[in-house]
Amino acid sequence: IAGITQAPTSQILAAGRRMTLRCTQDMRHNAMYWYRQDLGLGLRLIHYSNTAGTTGKGEVPDGYSVSRANTDDFPLTLASAVPSQTSVYFCASAGQPDTGELFFGEGSRLTVL
Amino acid sequence: QKEVEQDPGPLSVPEGAIVSLNCTYSNSAFQYFMWYRQYSRKGPELLMYTYSSGNKEDGRFTAQVDKSSKYISLFIRDSQPSDSATYLCAMSGLGGTGANSKLTFGKGITLSVRP
Numbered sequence: 001i002a003g004i005t006q007a008p009t010s011q012i013l014a015a016g017r018r019m020t021l022r023c024t025q026d027m028r029h030n031a032m033y034w035y036r037q038d039l040g041l042g043l044r045l046i047h048y049s050n051t052a053g054t055t056g057k058g059e060v061p062d063g064y065s066v067s068r069a070n071t072d073d074f075p076l077t078l079a080s081a082v083p084s085q086t087s088v089y090f091c092a093s094a095g096q097p098d099t100g101e102l103f104f105g106e107g108s109r110l111t112v113l
Numbered sequence: 114q115k116e117v118e119q120d121p122g123p124l125s126v127p128e129g130a131i132v133s134l135n136c137t138y139s140n141s142a143f144q145y146f147m148w149y150r151q152y153s154r155k156g157p158e159l160l161m162y163t164y165s166s167g168n169k170e171d172g173r174f175t176a177q178v179d180k181s182s183k184y185i186s187l188f189i190r191d192s193q194p195s196d197s198a199t200y201l202c203a204m205s206g207l208g209g210t211g212a213n214s215k216l217t218f219g220k221g222i223t224l225s226v227r228p
Contacts, residue, residue: 004156033215040121040220041220042119042201042218042219042220042221043157043201043218043221045215045216048215058215090156090157092156101147101159101162102149102157102159102216104156104157104158105156106154106155106156107154107155107156
């Protein structure tokens with residue numbers, strides 16, 4: 001099924017541990033994004049990538065890093081997880097530049113204890 | 114003031130009701146306006162897309178943009194239980210999700226349509 005695949009779907013993590021959330025798309029979209037969604041705060045952009053080989057910081061980038069080695073993959077890494085990073089993380093991609101349409105994955109629920 | 118403000122809800126209506134969801138914004142550079150729908154434990158999906166001011170209709174859904182008032186609305190006619198979801202407004206100043214543009218989302222409002 002075409003679209004965005006995120007893994008894991010859910011994870012409980014001890015504080016201080018390193019964690020990588022995986023995101024793969026098969027739509028050959030150039031732009032990809034990582035958002036976190038928190039109750040009362042909505043969707044906030046963490047990092048984005050306009051095309052393979054480039055990345056940029058969003059609204060809440062601290063504590064997170066990304067890479068874009070190829071078009072399909074856009075992993076998000078938490079180098080040393082903290083409880084405030086407990087959230088639902090969504091990966092998204094965009095194809096046509098003027099449609100405003102982001103395609104979202106199903107999300108990764110992360111709990112940091 | 115946040116760039117995008119959305120009524121926090123939640124909102125509960127009976128089946129068949131007309132629903133009005135609203136967002137206000139402060140950035141006059143916004144030109145592209147969207148509504149996303151998010152079902153429980155799913156990712157958001159694009160529902161409506163509008164450029165600049167005016168109305169756009171798609172079945173039971175109508176999106177309305179008033180740039181002079183910096184106000185956008187989503188109307189749902191003959192609401193159904195299947196419309197129960199969280200609705201997020203989103204907007205951008207450049208070409209939607211083009212290479213250098215990013216969406217700004219409202220916080221979302223949860224709608225429940227009672228059978």
